[in-house]
Amino acid sequence: MNIPFQITDTMKTRLLKTVLKSIYYSGTHKLMSADWQGAGLIYTMHRVNSQPVPAFAPNRILTITPQYLEDIITQVLDQGLDVVSLDEAYRRLKEGEFDRRFVCFTFDDGYRDNLTCAYPIFKKFNLPFAIYIPSDYPDGDGELWWVALEKVISKCHKISIEIEGKNRTFSCASIAEKWSTFNHMYWHLRGLDEEVLRAYIRKICHQHDIDMAAICRQSIMNWDEIRQLSDDPLVTLGAHNKGHYALAKLGATEARREISEGLSKLQSELGKKIEHYAYPYGDATSAGPRDFELASEFGFKTGVTTRKGVLFKEHVEHLMALPRVSLNGDYQSLKYNSVYLKGIPFALLNRFKRLNVD
Ligand SMILES: [Zn+2]
Structure with missing residues (x-):
């Protein structure tokens, strides 16, 4: 792509x-x-x-x-x-x-x-x-991969990934480089089949010690919270x-x-x-x-x-x-x-x- x-x-x-x-x-x-x-x-x-x-x-x-x-x-x-x-x-x-x-x-x-x-x-x-x-x-099992990608790029100075069979390294040292890397990687991932995308992001999260389940539990309502809303017409x-x-x-x-x-x-x-x-x-x-x-x-x-x-x-x-x-x-x-x-x-x-x- x-x-x-x-x-x-x-x-x-x-x-x-x-x-x-x-x-x-x-x-x-x-x-x-x-x-x-x-x-x-x-x-x-x-x-x-x-x-x-x-x-x-x-x-x-x-x-x-x-x-x-x-x-x-x-x-x-x-x-x-x-x-x-x-x-x-x-x-x-x-x-x-x-x-x-x-x-x-x-x-x-x-x-x-x-x-x-x-x-x-x-x-x-x-x-x-x-x-x-x-x-x-x-x-608590959701993969909010776009948030995970932001967290990975936020914390690292460079990121190495394989795109279309080639190993690529992106610098993420400056704020401008972080934005550029995010835009590149986000749209690359959006173009992939879902299973490939998910495998890719899991690997990156593993390499950079980002816990996607923790992101989910921290930012998304649990069932009890959703039931509170569900009770309101x-x-x-x-x-x-x-x-x-x-x-x-x-x-x-x-x-x-x-x-x-x-x-x-x-x-x-x-x-x-x-x-x-x-x-x-x-x-x-x-x-x-x-x-x-x-x-x-x-x-x-x-x-x-x-x-x-x-x-x-x-x-x-x-x-x-x-x-x-x-x-x-x-x-x-x-x-x-x-x-x-x-x-x-x-x-x-x-x-x-x-x-x-x-
Ligand atoms: Zn949605």
Whole structure:
């Protein structure tokens, strides 16, 4: 895989940021037709906390501050949108009820700060939200390999790895070198089959004395904590596979097993039916039409991706491939959110196609 010429998610994010800025400062979002704002949107988030951010922290894009979350909720409500549960979003899509636009807030992976920092905010506003859980994570067996990679690069001065059959050594002495090495290795790993990726990261962690299970137990809620949330009708819990494997990187049998085992474990731990699903990673290289088909076998009401976009009435025919809008910790700006709510950047990124499900 030739990293420098690959259009990565990071590049797409940078492009989106540039598009957002130019739309906001040119005032285009105020001029363009309301047709592109759609019926509503589903936000993707991961972590909410106000911990200090070190100079090398590539995963900081996954964290927003509690203040930013409050500001986003306030902005959404001020603009007259309804904040609804996934069940209600499903009902509105199914019944074609589009007289009021709506927003769903969703979190992926089950980080502990969802309980300690995000939950009190949603409680205060009395608003619903959802969390998608890979079932290995609350067991303490999750492989948050992107966090592990950050920790390895953070602590070492150089790293030797095999890429495409060749031994390569990357320097990680300076902050700039750490960023460059992370970006190179992260996108290399994302291009590998899941089993190869996991074997690779386990080896690197072993070499550099990083305990992935400890990272999981430290940052992810255990089952008792998840059950506290599950008892509150404001919270929807959704399935997110067993080991957070990208379905598209697996054969059909393994992909089906990933969904099935994750779902069964979640249902038995929580004692309730789970009706919503999120594809791990969720981009087009991680979940495609075959996977939308596979997930639909499990009877979920909705399946969400991380393909960027707002919801249109046409999505009722594609309930297992819903787009989302990511709240990125790297640019926590209400200006950008006001542009998101108009749907314009997604119309441009998706070349004015309402659906992006191929
Ligand atoms: Zn995830």
